[in-house]
Amino acid sequence: AGELCLTVVVLGASGDLASKKTYPALQFLFQKGFLTRNTKVIGYARSPLTDEQLHAKLRPRLEGGAAEADAFLKRCTYVAGAYDGPEGWKALAAALAAREARHPACPCGRLYYLALPPSVYPQVCSGLKTYCDALPSTEGSWIRVIVEKPFGKDLGSSEELAATLGALYPENQLYRIDHYLGKEMAQNLFVMRFANMFLAPLWNRECVSNVQITFKEDFGTQGRGGYFDTFGIIRDVVQNHLVQLLAFVAMEKPLSIHPDDIRDEKVKVLRCIKPVQEHNVVLGQYSAAGGQPGYTEDPTVPDDSRTPTFAAVTLYIDNDRWAGVPFVLKAGKALNDKKAEIRVQMRATPHYIFPGQPEATRNELVVRLQPDEAIYLKMIVKKPGLEIDTAISELDLDYSKRYPGVAIPDAYPRLILDAIRGDQQHFVRRDELRAAWAIFTPLLHAVDAGRLPLHPYPYGSRGPEEADELLARAGFVKNLDY
């Protein structure tokens, strides 16, 4: 058999996600030689564009000079068509068939990438299934479908969507992206946990006091208000990205690194989490400050919107390893900082015999996902000198120092490459999604009904003060730097 004849079909090719993420990720893979020479990208969307018009739209988003961009764009063509009528789908099917017919000896891979809002997934998937499902019979040929969140608004709507898509494509053809699973440090967290003897005996309720998983952005909705307002921060970031990180922190060691063994363990731990209780939640919404607009001043957001742009939520995992240990997930837009990190804080050392404040000297393991990937362990050491005096120091792995000049790949190219290789490890399985929604659905219904207080916080601040109280209740101690 010849080499794979790969066609990536970008559905929604004229949209924002496609030009910001999908095409640049494909270009990256192409430039690095990860795509076979026999790769083509067909864009599909409703806008009547020519190939040249599509190229002009994509060019400013691509890496490198004109020659590099052109080398990639040469492979990109466009088919215009509706999502609900047969003509467009037939034209797409014809384009695929014509291309594949030119390589009769090759296995054919088709990756259907839905860079579209989920409201059209059922329509689009059924169009693809009806008109674009006929593959050449060459052995090793395949069709895979990549979809992006939001997968529903709660457990019920997510299950409904999953059932509709599931009737068209079986689980092994569906790749649900949570791009946090494609981040270098999320993947490292998994390796770090299960490859290091010294961590294993400490990783439990005996030694861990609390875990914080934090996502902060220093900008507001920036024109995405229309989308954001129907979802809010819990659905946008917490129920998916932060819960996936939590699963890596808390899961048991899987039988093997086979994708289904890993996802089995993630599902198990997620199913041990009780639905969030309202008293374990702090919600906020940013208000105008420092010349920056408040959330409801976004023209695409209703003036009386009560959608949270900040949430701090304490979860408990009811199993032998974690019972009683608070996991605080915190996410907010328009805060003072841009970062994502995981902070595992240990209990205080019993019978602390050194000078200083034992309560303010806690070991902490920090995994920083972004910016500046790093893992560091805060530990207590002797200060140099004649006296026995202690200081908190860091054992650290700073990626920019340990791997100078090594570019860390972005999440999207990594995930697209996984899908091309048929590796589902870093994609969300249907039962994982169900378990994650189950944790948040009662809370989301209470939030939607306006039953929870919404604390205003100024744009660019640390978020509502009430969140610090929630953290303190979870037992988090701020280490004093001394």
Ligand code: BG6
């Ligand atoms: C997306 C959310 O899934 O993740 C955005 O919809 C958020 O609101 C983004 O800004 C954060 O991703 P990253 O990779 O920039 O941390």
